[in-house]
Amino acid sequence: MERQVIRGFCRLEDVGKPKAEVAAKRVMERVSGVNIVPHFCRIEDKDIEFYSDFNIIALGLDSIEARSYINAVACSFLEYDFDDNPREETMKPMVDGGTEGFKGHARVIVPGVTPCFECTIWLFPPQVKFPLCTLAETPRNAAHCIEYAHLIKWDEVHRGKAFDPDNGDHMKWVYDEAVKRAELFGIPGVTYSLTQGVVKNIIPAIASTNAIVSAACALETLKIASGCSKTLSNYLTYNGVEGLHSKVTQFVKDKDCLVCGPGVLIELDTTVTLQKFINMLEEHPKLLISKASITYHGKNLYMQAPPVLEEMTRSNLNLPLYDLMDKIPKDILHATGTINKDNKKSSGLKKLRVVFKGIDGVTDMDLAGGA
Ligand SMILES: [Zn+2]
Incomplete structure (x- = not known):
């Protein structure tokens, strides 16, 4: 949430307290019946299970990296049926907004239906630097x-x-x-x-632009929650630099998107250990994920951190992944770790579709699916 707005809420006793806590407290004072649980931490510090409890994710983020991360988390819940159609009950909609001075945007992302953040990452070109x-x-x-x-x-x-x-x-x-x-x-x-x-690449925030964009986001969130009206489809731009222009663009999904698509397909022998699997992820050209922690339907197969979890899960490293996945011939795994892309490191999460070779029930179709 925006600083100036928070300042409007702030009292002397609040100085030095986290913005999230102050905002939650003040909103609950003003609007009766609403319950807000503030969390004061990095978004990457919460595990995936934390996010699975929410029906809608409304973003108030200030960087491409943070949006990319939450987008991957929301898309990781998406499941596809055997015909590669997204299953509606696994979709976790997101509403995102952002402003830069007099300009802003609001968008609705329904994983599997609309483009996800990663499908349209080209909308956020790298910062232009001076030669x-x-x-x-x-x-x-x-x-x-x-x-x-x-x-x-x-x-x-x-x-x-x-x-x-x-x-x-x-x-x-x-x-x-x-x-x-x-x-x-x-x-x-x-x-x-x-x-x-x-x-710091700071572009001055204009409270009124923020108000316009956050109002659009709030309305779209209300529409998704209540089903009272059709949502924005799917990207609103607001430009108040020269006069005032606004426009809605219907972007399309990238059918090869590694984040909102059916997941990266990985074929394995039943003998491959968890350790070997983690090593493979580091070298996989589409993944490049190092120091990966692996979860399977919310169960920690191996966690790199904190030390106590690392120790608890370490013995799994030498076990065949097939056994750790209860001998299910094909299923979805999640890997979180450091993604090395364009010489930049960032926290990331990848959805992996693991298929074991030579098991009854796995057809050639499964192996031909690709990512
Ligand atoms: Zn996508």
Whole structure:
């Protein structure tokens, strides 16, 4: 939820308390009969079972990585029947919204029906960076001077020490260097708050844009919950930069999506141990998931962390996966771990469709399915 709105709720006694707790308390005071349970932690800290208890997931997230993660969690509950049609009772709808200054979007994601977040990941292109040569040789504005200090000068002076945007001393150092750079080239406008904005990619939040987008999200959530009306299909954009434009686009699913599709198909011999299976996931070209923890219908087969769970599940590593899956010839497993994609590491969850070879009941059709 947005800071300014929370500030409207805040009283002196609330200062220093988590936003989630304060917001929950204040909403319950204002709206009688509503029950809110706040959780103050990273979304990745909750296990998959936690999310299975919800009927609808309304997102209020600020990054692509976080959206990707929750999307994978919601899609992991989706099951397909033997004809690869999604089963309606396993769909967990999501409502997402986001704003950037005067622009915003709201969308409804019904896994298996609409495109999921990953199907349309191209809607969120990587942040455009300034060319390094411009920063190094021909800075033209204050942002160029700040990025020079942040991306080039910092490494020159602090070899091997990572810049931490949340460290006030680091930020002050970048600001001071940016001021020197700006003076050298006669460029005005470097301030401490601009330095923070450029380095952290902060785009000013506009409370009214947030209000429009969050109202759209709330309405769509109400429609899904009550069935009182047809939902938005499936992506609303709002643009208040030059005049006001809004539009609804019906994006289509990526039929090969690894997240909302039937799952990555993995064929195994019945003798493959859990340890060998985990190693395979790391090398699988479509998965690239390292340090994987494996769950099977909510049962922890192997957990990398916390240490107490790791110890409890460690003995499973040497057992055949086939036995751990109660000798079921084909079923869905979930793997959580570190995904290495484009030289970036992030937490991820993958749905895996495991089929054991040479077992009665597994037909050629199952093996030909693909992901
Ligand atoms: Zn998808």
